Amino acid sequence: MPTPAAVLCGLGTSLPERAVTNRQLIRENGLDSDERWILERTGIAARYLADARTSTGDLAHAAGRAALESAAELAGGPLPPDIVLLATTTPDHRCPATAPEVAHRLGLGDTPALDLSAACAGFLYALTCARALVTAGLYTRPLVIGAETYSTTLIDPHDRDTAILFGDGAGAVLVRAGAADEPGALLAQELGSDGARAELIQVPAGGSRLPFAAPRATPEQYYFAMKGRTVYSQAVRRMTASSLGVLRRSGWNTEDVDVFISHQANQRIIDAVADRLRIPPARRHGNLRELGNTAAASIPLALADTAARRRAAPGARTLITGFGGGLAWGSHTLLFPEARPLSHPPYTPGPCPARADDDKAPS
Numbered sequence: 001m002p003t004p005a006a007v008l009c010g011l012g013t014s015l016p017e018r019a020v021t022n023r024q025l026i027r028e029n030g031l032d033s034d035e036r037w038i039l040e041r042t043g044i045a046a047r048y049l050a051d052a053r054t055s056t057g058d059l060a061h062a063a064g065r066a067a068l069e070s071a072a073e074l075a076g077g078p079l080p081p082d083i084v085l086l087a088t089t090t091p092d093h094r095c096p097a098t099a100p101e102v103a104h105r106l107g108l109g110d111t112p113a114l115d116l117s118a119a120c121a122g123f124l125y126a127l128t129c130a131r132a133l134v135t136a137g138l139y140t141r142p143l144v145i146g147a148e149t150y151s152t153t154l155i156d157p158h159d160r161d162t163a164i165l166f167g168d169g170a171g172a173v174l175v176r177a178g179a180a181d182e183p184g185a186l187l188a189q190e191l192g193s194d195g196a197r198a199e200l201i202q203v204p205a206g207g208s209r210l211p212f213a214a215p216r217a218t219p220e221q222y223y224f225a226m227k228g229r230t231v232y233s234q235a236v237r238r239m240t241a242s243s244l245g246v247l248r249r250s251g252w253n254t255e256d257v258d259v260f261i262s263h264q265a266n267q268r269i270i271d272a273v274a275d276r277l278r279i280p281p282a283r284r285h286g287n288l289r290e291l292g293n294t295a296a297a298s299i300p301l302a303l304a305d306t307a308a309r310r311r312a313a314p315g316a317r318t319l320i321t322g323f324g325g326g327l328a329w330g331s332h333t334l335l336f337p338e339a340r341p342l343s344h345p346p347y348t349p350g351p352c353p354a355r356a357d358d359d360k361a362p363s
């Protein structure tokens, strides 16, 4: 039997209710900034921010449910996933992982579920794992979710270096076994990391290096810190090289790329990478202006946005690339998926409901 290809067959998203413009953010957080500066230097005009009751798991669950419904619509019937991979840097708890609760809320019973942490490259790493599981024949239908709530979890609202950049949200894709010439087929990937530059993007305290209760930790060390200019140049360098690597593996030239979707961090970074790859502006897609940087959620959210606006035909040759803390980066080539993206608002049902068999003695 030929090795199956991994195929994206459902697209789902979820955003918090509240969109916050640059002007509102500056006023509400008392930032020493300027709305024109933010738009011109980053390309961000607004972002969606979670309220205090909405967790990463709530967004992940809503996006996952939407992706499963999107896949069912295309297939003409339900396609239950057999593993859940959740890429996030802002899990609901430091322990345990958030994915099992998301799987439970999706009604997936004992389906295996795990979190994966690779910051803004997390979705690309998770997609690689999903592809490997499918092509190896170990699992046939991974649900891959990228979900974040940076604004309530990691960001100091008064730090203009980071508060202007990040938004909250979730995007999800269902992956199934299929053929390499179908819309949605994942064709090649390239991943990389550079831990020597870990300090460029970091939350210094709260992990085992500087534990939560350590008297040495100062309050600001619990917040996300980034050396913006160096990260900027690393992002351009790494995403360009990674894109060229995955194109080589795919046997594509840059002019073969119909759809280019980069991690949505800064429009100047996106354009610098695309310019170096000689991908014209009409083939660059994303929703940074409306969503800001949603970290691990940014690529599936941009993919779904491109599909929702019908800016890419099913089967179009697509390059996705991302970069973030770690440092970690990656790229995939794929044929643009056919599924219609669906979206659900997050809802907060309170504590996870217990299972009916909780109190039964093992037989």
Ligand code: UT7
Residues within 6 Å of the ligand: 032, 033, 034, 037, 038, 041, 042, 120, 160, 161, 164, 228, 229, 231, 232, 235, 265, 266, 269, 293, 295, 323, 324, 325
């Ligand atoms: O998702 C993970 C990956 N993250 C990224 O890729 C982010 C990468 N970095 C960036 O996107 C950019 O470096 C930033 C948007 C964070 C900063 O933009 P920049 O063009 O690199 O700004 P800068 O730090 O070089 O500062 C330029 C000027 C300075 O003023 P002077 O010294 O030229 O008078 C800053 O004080 O802009 C000023 N500035 C601001 N002004 C208003 C810096 N931040 C702000 C601000 N509002 N928020």
